[in-house]
Amino acid sequence: MxxxxxxxxxxxxxxxxxxxxxxxxxxxxxxxxxxxxxxxxxxxxxxxxxxxxxxxxxxxxxxxxxxxxxxxxxxxxxxxxxxxxxxxxxxxxxxxxxxxxxxxxxxxxxxxxxxxxxxxxxxxxxxxxxxxxxxxxxxxxxxxxxxxxxxxxxxxxxxxxxxxxxxxxxxxxxxxxxxxxxxxxxxxxxxxxxxxxxxxxxxxxxxxxxxxxxxxxxxxxxxxxxxxxxxxxxxxxxxxxxxxxxxGGKTPVVVFADADLDAATAKIIEGAFGNAGQDCTAATRVLADREIHDELVERLAAAARAVRPGPPADRAAAYGPLNNAAQLERVRGLVERLPEHAEVVVGGKQAGEAGYFFEPTVVSGVRQDDEIIRTEVFGPVVTVQPFATEEEAVRLANGVEQGLASAVWTSDHTRAMRLTGLLDFGTVWVNTHLGFPSEMPHGGFKHxxxxxxxxxxxxxxxxxxxxxxxxxxx
Missing domain, CATH: 3.40.605.10 (Aldehyde Dehydrogenase; Chain A, domain 1)
Known part of the structure; x- marks a missing residue:
């Protein structure tokens, strides 16, 4: 036919x-x-x-x-x-x-x-x-x-x-x-x-x-x-x-120790895996306060294990396929080329034999100059990096060529106000992610x-x- x-x-x-x-x-x-x-x-x-x-x-x-x-x-x-x-x-x-x-x-x-x-x-x-x-x-x-x-x-x-x-x-x-x-x-x-x-x-x-x-x-x-x-x-x-x-974007999600980790985890998972991570503002680059870094990695890994990709007929699937074979190869290649110091905590592979599905993936142990930190993945992959001070968090967040969107998670209002001025991104979300009201501008800086x-x-x-x-x- x-x-x-x-x-x-x-x-x-x-x-x-x-x-x-x-x-x-x-x-x-x-x-x-x-x-x-x-x-x-x-x-x-x-x-x-x-x-x-x-x-x-x-x-x-x-x-x-x-x-x-x-x-x-x-x-x-x-x-x-x-x-x-x-x-x-x-x-x-x-x-x-x-x-x-x-x-x-x-x-x-x-x-x-x-x-x-x-x-x-x-x-x-x-x-x-x-x-x-x-x-x-x-x-x-x-x-x-x-x-x-x-x-x-x-x-x-x-x-x-x-x-x-x-x-x-x-x-x-x-x-x-x-x-x-x-x-x-x-x-x-x-x-x-x-x-x-x-x-x-x-x-x-x-x-x-x-x-x-x-x-x-x-x-x-x-x-x-x-x-x-x-x-x-x-x-x-x-x-x-x-x-x-x-x-493109490379959105940093800066999570401080005083953040609501339940809410942060839920929003990161939603913002990272929605539409298979194919979003230029996806929450895929997490910067975690050292005090809660390991706990947040565990929370994200557990949440990632609870979701899976699948076709539209699969009502329980959290997201669908990557758009095309080239994009699947791009995402797979970025994960496969991870340096030895990085760890794939969960996921990291193509899901199924047919189509362009990729597992929900969480990666820890990455460093600022790693390819996966500096390159937009555009897939369901979350990286987690630790930071020790607010100054280091800002330096790591801004230390990429892209400047589209960012997010801060903290219960300290003064800190949140301070970081919204320091983060070099066209959008800064505070204790939320992926809000696009028609009345507000959307667009980035730098590359x-x-x-x-x-x-x-x-x-x-x-x-x-x-x-x-x-x-x-x-």
Missing amino acids: PLPRLSNFVDGKKTEPLDDGYAELLDPCTGTASALAPVSGPQDVDAAMRSAATAFAQWRRTTPAERQQALLRIADALESRMEEFAEAELLDTGSTAAAGEAPLMVDQLRFFAGTARLLEGSSAGEYSAGHTSYVRREPVGVCAQLAPWNFPLLMAVLKSAPAIAAGNTVVLKPAETTPRSALLFAELAAEFLPPGVLNVVCGAPATGRLMVEHPVPAMVSLTGSVEAGIDVARSAAADLKRVHLEL SGYGKDLSMYGFEAYTRIKHVMHHVGA
């Missing part, structure tokens, strides 16, 4: 690829092919960009109220059809995360619908004698957006909603292994948006490079690896395109990129500022 074929979504309709044909999508639970997805080439990318450019000429002129209404209707439709979207994502990821993230996605759409009517600027005034000045905040133009495979639908919403709310048009490329939910989202959005406002093209990294290098986009947004971010920034610089990058998602900061990133001056006489 032939595999089903997916289509790109360009100019308000499904379109067949014009260039390179199709590639197999593999079910990560079994490793077998489940469908064929387009591999978009230059003609496909150009068609999508031209559609977005044509649509921008009119969409930029819509009122904030009109853009708000469109996004609110999309939010309502997504909310009513979430089971369909969760099923589409399940086929690509083997994960039920989309169903759990549904309220967050709908809330983000409704939040950005509201931001469309909250454009801010300096008050008009006579800042030069005989002249009145004011500020216009305008859409940037066509936005090329590159999404990752860990939360496909959530990323499609997170990227497209603020851009569209600000009056831009979008060409979105989902990850090559997870296109289904983004294509379905574009099809749903087309019921409420003019053709060309949201286009989706499928393909490999080469397709994304074509999008970045195309002359039409004024802005490029990527959520992905540090290596991909450097590549995008370099390509975009050749045409001076605006760039927003949300890249974790620049720019913010969510919040008014994320919305304003998709606008440009223009000064207008009128001569009004003496």
Whole structure:
């Protein structure tokens, strides 16, 4: 029986690829092919960009109220059809995360619908004698957006909603292994948006490079690896395109001796193994006060032994597979290359013979210069390091190239306040983990990129500022 074929979504309709044909999508639970997805080439990318450019000429002129209404209707439709979207994502990821993230996605759409009517600027005034000045905040133009495979639908919403709310048009490329939910989202959005406002093209990294290098986009947004971010920034610089990058993380979770260890353990396990650890803010680098280091390792190991990965049909499974064979090999390789001084306390191996499952893993005895401490694992692996003083904890936490998110566990309010200023990360959680309210910015420092998602900061990133001056006489 032939595999089903997916289509790109360009100019308000499904379109067949014009260039390179199709590639197999593999079910990560079994490793077998489940469908064929387009591999978009230059003609496909150009068609999508031209559609977005044509649509921008009119969409930029819509009122904030009109853009708000469109996004609110999309939010309502997504909310009513979430089971369909969760099923589409399940086929690509083997994960039920989309169903759990549904309220967050709908809330983000409704939040950005509201931001469309909250454009801010300096008050008009006579800042030069005989002249009145004011500020216009305008859409940037066509936005090329590159999404990752860990939360496909959530990323499609997170990227497209603020851009569209600000009056831009979008060409979105989902990850090559997870296109289904983004294509379905574009099809749903087309019921409420003019053709060309949201286009989706499928393909490999080469397709994304074509999008970045195309002359039409004024802005490029990527959520992905540090290596991909450097590549995008370099390509975009050749045409001076605006760039927003949300890249990898290496989240430190600093646990002091006075912390609530029951709560800390539960949140670390949830934050480390949820979605198989495929989260750039995953709680996978634990720094433990020496007084409670051994106890915390034992607690984490016991909790890890109590969970297991499995396919969606396994209701008792805590998480699903890694997304693809290359990611499985990456995680396995990082564990297998551990130095002799490190100890795999629990886990450390592929789970089962079929698919890309990996055991929940806890590693102790690691040192700051070890590969597994400095490299994002993006899998269900927790490392634990001891620290003796608050100063050492901060030094170890900050001693990596990434700066996306961090967490502190302590009952000392003064210490918590002190560390939130010292930790060099875009987010600091105190006695919690993985909170992403739509009103608050998300984005990192250093090699974790620049720019913010969510919040008014994320919305304003998709606008440009223009000064207008009128001569009004003496």
